[in-house]
Amino acid sequence: MFRLIYLSTPKPEVGKPDIDQILASSRKNNRFNNITGLLIQDKKRFLQYLEGDQKAVEETFNRIASDPRHTAVFMVKSGFVVRRQFPKWTMASKNAERSNSLVAAVSEMTKACDKDVADELLSFAAARDRAA
Structure with a gap:
């Protein structure tokens, strides 16, 4: 995977209307392309994890990178994992704005993930929290 x-x-x-539209479009496209994942946002950043067929995921990322609603798009990591981490989520989403902690949001959403994947996502979220 x-x-x-x-x-x-x-x-x-x-x-919020833009984010709702992004999520609706992502869910539709991801269902069609058999991509799953999550999107966590706070006031300043999107953190997204996409999984599926390599070509479909890379094409999706390229569309996102060229979307004018995003700036500073930075691929943190890519590669293969043993299994799908978010098999039921065409695009789960969490707005961390209320808690102001990306770590809290990521922790909640990665409970069923493999430990190494959850730790990876949590380390990115922790770095973001420190920078905020």
């Missing part, structure tokens, strides 16, 4: 993790910064004018 191929996976890709990226961080990006939404443009300042991106609000």
Whole structure:
């Protein structure tokens, strides 16, 4: 199973209606392309984990990277994992804005993941929390 993790910064004018549209479109496209994953956002960043066929995931990432609602799109990691980590989620989402802790949001959403994948996502979230 191929996976890709990226961080990006939404443009300042991106609000809840835009995020709702991104999620609706992602869920539809991901279902069609057999991609699963999660999107966690706070006031300043998107953290997204995509998994599925390598070609489909990379094409999805390329579309995201060219989306004008995102800036500073940075691929954190890509490669293969043993199994799908989010098999039931065409695109799970959590807004960390309320708690202001990306770690808390990621921790909640990665409970069923393999330990190494959860630890990886948590380390990225912790770095983001420290930078905030």
